[in-house]
Structure formats: C-alpha cells, structure tokens
Amino acid sequence: MKDLLGRDEAVTVEEALRLLAEQDLRLPGTESVHIEKAYGRVLAQDIVSPENLPGFNRSSMDGYAVNAADTFSASDTMPVYLQIKGQVLMGEKACIQIQREEACRIPTGGMLPEGADAVVMFEHTNLIDGETVEIMKTVSPGENVIRFDEDVRAGETVLSTCHRLRPQDIGALAGLGIPVVSVYKKPVVAIVSTGDEVVSPDKPLSPGEVRDINSYNLAGMILACHAHPAKKGIIKDRFDELRAAVSEAVHTSDMVLITGGSSVGTSDYTAKVISGLGSPGVIFHGVAMKPGKPVIGGNINGVPVFGLPGHPAAITVSFETFIEPLIQRLSGKKTNNVLPSRRMLKALFSRNLSSPAGREEHIRVTIERRNGALRAVPVLGKSGLVSTLVRADGIVIIPMNKSGLYEGEEVEVRLFRD
C-alpha cells in the first residue's frame, strides 16, 4: 500500500525486524587467528580439549603431600607423626614416591608424588625436626588437590562454535595449548554518505553546507559491535553516483549503510538504487517509529542495505533497533535471549509525556539521582540535533500500543555504550 506521496506505507518495528530476520544473508567467511588477537572474536569451531588440565594431580596449597588414610585420627590434641621424604620442586616431575606414614613437602601448584592422595596445609602442621612432621588435622582423599583432569578432561568440548571469546576463554585456550583458533571474519560495514550539503569535518564550510556527523557516529557504533566500518566517502545526490557507490560497496562489504537521503527525492533514489542492484531489493520503506520513520531496509543478493534518514538521533535509533541485531547475526555469534546485550537500568520517568499510538517512540534521557531514586529525564529537542544525543545517557522506548508515560512511572533505560 502506498501513501499520499506514492511511498510504501510504514511497517511496524516488529514487522520490519521479522522481514529482516527472514532474509537469506551472505555470511562473512572464517579465518585463523592467534589467541593474542582473538579477544572479542566469534569462534567458528568447537574447541575440544586435546588433553587433561592440569594434566597431573596438583596441590592447591602449600603443605605436605600425604596419604589421607594416615591422617584420619589426627587432631590438635592427638597429632599424627609422619616421616618427611624430601620435597617436590615447583614445575618439576615429582620423582619421590611416598609410602604409608610418610609425607613430602609440596608448594601450591606442585605435582603430587606417587603414593600421596591429599595435602595437609602448613597451618595444620608442625615441623618437629628435619625428619618428622606433626599433622594436627584430618584430610580426606583428594583434599587440597586438583585432580589431573578436574579442570578439563581430554576430549571434552570446552567452548562451542558461535561463542564470542571473553578474556577467561582466551585464558582457557592458552591453558590447553591451543594458540590458534578459527573465528568468523569481522563483518565489514560500508558507510555511504550522501548529501550535496555535506562536507568532511576538516574542509572549510560554505553557507548552506554542514559537516558530516553521521558517518562518525555510525563508525563508532559499528566498532562497538566488533565490526569493521568502511567509509566510502560523501556522494553527491545523483542517482548514477549513488548507484555506482552502492554497487561497489555491496561487492566489498557485508552490509551497506546509506546515510542522508531523508528528503523525498533522495529517499526515492535510494530505494530505486537498492531495488535495481539485486534481489529482493527494498523489503520495507518507512517504519512506524520516531525518530527513524523514513528508514529503508533492503537486501541486495544477500547483503543487507539500509537507507538511513539524515537526522543524528534517527541514525542512532535505527542503528540500535535494526542494524545492531543484523551485525550480530553476520558476526556468527549465537543469539542469547537470556542475557541483555547492553547495560540496562531501571529508573522513574521524570514527567508526563504523551506519545501518539501507532508508532514506537524512542526517547533520549539523562539519568539523575534525586532523593535517593534514579530518575530518567527526557532530553527534548528535534531529532536533527546531535547535541540531544550528546546530553543523553540512554534511550527509553514507548511501545506502539502505549499512549505515553506518567511522571514517576518505572521505565527501563538502555544505556549508550561507554
């Protein structure tokens, strides 16, 4: 269905997300990287442990390696006496073998000698002379010992494909002796800026011109999503120039963002370019949300392409709503519906604010603490102002079926990345 200007009618946010989710996409390939460089990368393989970790029975305390059965009657008042049979040195094979009623000095991390099955902490022992140690506490078999396969068993799947590698995961890979892993390539997201009035920030400005804000905002959000921004420069508002730039970007990138094009003419160019370059082309043109209503979603032969309105707040809201989940999908990461992907905060809304039904509204807010409670204060101002985004700490969403927010109503704030 078309609106008065012959444009397709806006779809709901939910419908737009559903349309995007059902697209077939061309996924980036995989590459091998050293774990030093793999922080934040998404695994493209299961990690099956080639060996046991720690690989030997390891003391977790400074003390004496013993046969636990020898200590079963030990107490402060009735200690047990064991014969000292040398000591285990750190990082070396325990060559000693202990018999019943013998003990061997061992450091934290040391290898348990044969014959020992537990460690008594120094604190519970007394050295009588160089040959005898007094044991004042019972230990059970395995106490203060990390079993040879207790951390990881050989053959165990330690990490699964599609998992984003956190610091401790890289630590585990190092511990297992796996210095190189297969990961998905970072999605390359092209930014094509349009607008006859837009100039680069380090060029002088003539009357009627403005500097490029949006490609800088977008590049930062793309980086924060562990993807790679590729700026394609500022294109004049001409069909053939835009077509050439988008065509090139589709071939060299995994996603293309076209900024500007919020005026009717350019918006139509953008839609025509998207639909002319491949299939299925434009999948929605206009979304029932504010800001961000004029956003165009498309798919050129498996490469998602967005036409974004030129207003800074619309750029941020469109990015967080539509582009971030798609970058996530292109990154190879399994979606996790349990953990929030962003910092969220509950706060009380600071004033009454009405919102027309039939569209989802994204309100920029700052967070203040007043009388011990957190309050979300809307940053009012046009979506064309970058300063409203700079002043805001995050976003509160008023759903489509809600006619506004009351003063004191509890809201959930999605905080901007810091």
Place this chain on the structure above:
Amino acid sequence: MKDLLGRDEAVTVEEALRLLAEQDLRLPGTESVHIEKAYGRVLAQDIVSPENLPGFNRSSMDGYAVNAADTFSASDTMPVYLQIKGQVLMGEKACIQIQREEACRIPTGGMLPEGADAVVMFEHTNLIDGETVEIMKTVSPGENVIRFDEDVRAGETVLSTCHRLRPQDIGALAGLGIPVVSVYKKPVVAIVSTGDEVVSPDKPLSPGEVRDINSYNLAGMILACHAHPAKKGIIKDRFDELRAAVSEAVHTSDMVLITGGSSVGTSDYTAKVISGLGSPGVIFHGVAMKPGKPVIGGNINGVPVFGLPGHPAAITVSFETFIEPLIQRLSGKKTNNVLPSRRMLKALFSRNLSSPAGREEHIRVTIERRNGALRAVPVLGKSGLVSTLVRADGIVIIPMNKSGLYEGEEVEVRLFRD
C-alpha cells in the same frame, strides 16, 4: 597485626578499596589524536564550540519556505495562495529573498531564504501551476526549521574534560569541525608472570609444568577497560629476577600486575620486592574475600602494583574488585556513581548456599531461564579451575555480613563482558 605465618592479617574489601583510593598516583600524560582514532578515549580538555551549529536556519522538511504570518488563516477548506519564487538548492546559499505572500521550494536540510521563517510540508500544499502554490495548513514562526544556533551555540561547552568519547560525541566533534582533540594516554598495565612451573602456551609441556593462563585472561580484561596490556614474560621464582622485572615495569608502565606468587614463599618475595622498590610499598597483604584472599596491594612511588594469587578465578575477582576501578582512575575518566559500569541482571538464586561471615564471597554463576524467571545457578568448583570461569556468565557477591543465600532469593549478577 600478623597471622600465624607472620603475614599481615587480611583487611576487608572496603578497607582495601579505601587504602587504594587514598594513594597518590602518577597519572599518564595527554596526547592529541584525530577524532577517527578517539572512540573510547577520555577527553583531557573541555570542548567549547567555535561556531553555531547548524550555522544557518535550516529546513527540517521537504516543502515551501514561507513567512508564517501568511499562513495564519490557511486550512484544508480555506487554503492560502502564495507566489512561488524559485527554489533553494541543497548545500548552497539561499540567494533568493522572499517577500510577504511569496514561497520558495526547499529540501530537507536546505538553507532558509531571507524573509522566510517557517516551512510548510509538501503534504500540506498543492502546486496550482508553476507560479502558485496552495497552502492548506497554518505554520507558526520557526516551524519545521532548525534555528542557526539551535543544536550548538558558539561558545557553549559541548563536552567536558574527563568524559569518555562515545560514537555520538565523535559525531558532534565532526559536526563542529574539530578534527583533533586532546585525550589522556591509555594506561599501560604491565603483566609480570611468575612461577617455575609456568610455560608459554606454544611451548611443549614437561611433567609438573602448566601453561600460562593468567596473563591471557588479564590482558583481555585490561583491553576491555580501554587500557594497554604490556606482557613482561614469565619470571622464575627468584627474588632478584622478580625484583629486576618489577623495577623495569614500574619505570615503563602505569600499573604493574604480578601473577602467581600464591605459595607462601613467593608471596613473601613479592611483598618484599614491592616494599623494597619504593614508597609506601605494600599497603595491604591479604583481603577478607574469596576467591582472592592472598592479593597484595601496593604503591611504588605512585605506580600501583598488585601481587595476584595464581588461581584463575582469584585473578578475575581481584581484577574486577580492585584493578578495574584503579585503571578507571588512571584513565582520567570522571567516576560516575549513577550509571553502572557493567551489565547487571537481577535473578533468583537457584539453591541454598552458606558463606562464612567475615569475608566477601564472589560466586560464579550461569543464568538460566526456568518457568519464565531468570535463575542464577552457582558454578561450583575450586578457584584454581579456569573451566568454572568459562562456564559462568557472571558473578554474584555475598557481602561480608551475610551468612549465605537462600534458594529463590533475588540477587544482582554482574555479567562478564562479552
């Protein structure tokens, strides 16, 4: 006060944080960077706008620039007729000047011509012929116009020193024509690994040896804090070698982390090295927390130095508790006590778990959704096991004065970075 082994008694977490907070630290300097490279960096200057943004009265709609007073009687049934006086071109100075009862075609983002003070959207107009347009709606002065200084006023402080630059902040700097900013240098955090049993992950392993897990875990957490990890290699457990390595690191870094050294002997070395290299030296040795009890905090002539126990979970907990806030401070960023610095999640604890009073306990948990509710399930296992960290989604803290958690009790989970 000393414990049985002659070590200083553990301080509380609160006391340790207080001691760290009152240290005089040597702060990293500042540097100038291009905004393209300034994402996540901390400003070392106030940003005062050199000019007005957008710099001219700018249309926020496609339509006709008019004198609002001419439209005051306009309606669907009683339209007003204005004479069309050319059009404004995008990115160009509006050379036209309109008189009363004249209108001028203007695109979104176009410069308002002299004489005009509002824009009527196309949707509310009808083109009668090439010379006359029918206006069907009243606009008030300033409607659909962004005033020349509405986004930012010349002389206004847009961003303050000690603020971490987010994508939209970089966008605003670009918009104001400020391509280079002064930022604090990233703190360099040295990692000195100790342990006669520790070997690099790409070297073959002999019996009794283990691979270096901790420096990989630490490097990732340092990177996630926008700081720069500097690995200083694996040092043998000898006083003079450790002393030389720490001495070098103190001169080339802003913070030094010594890992390993959890056995009594090495722990004492570490404390002696820290106190021997400068003043005040060790400020606490042992903290009433689990895991992480043996952690040593120190300050060598303004450079914070930590001696960290070798257990992976203790490393993570010590880092999040003590090191992360200090990196924050060294980064120059103003502390924000209102916004959480990490993703937090409320969940119901899955089981009864007792915790001895007198120490703060950090429980690793996974988050599961069961019957619609989020549950935090503790990952049990020794703190020496890296696999418990790999399986966990985050940490639940049981405060010192609490004797445990009940099944079904609501807890706040600090999620690991993803």
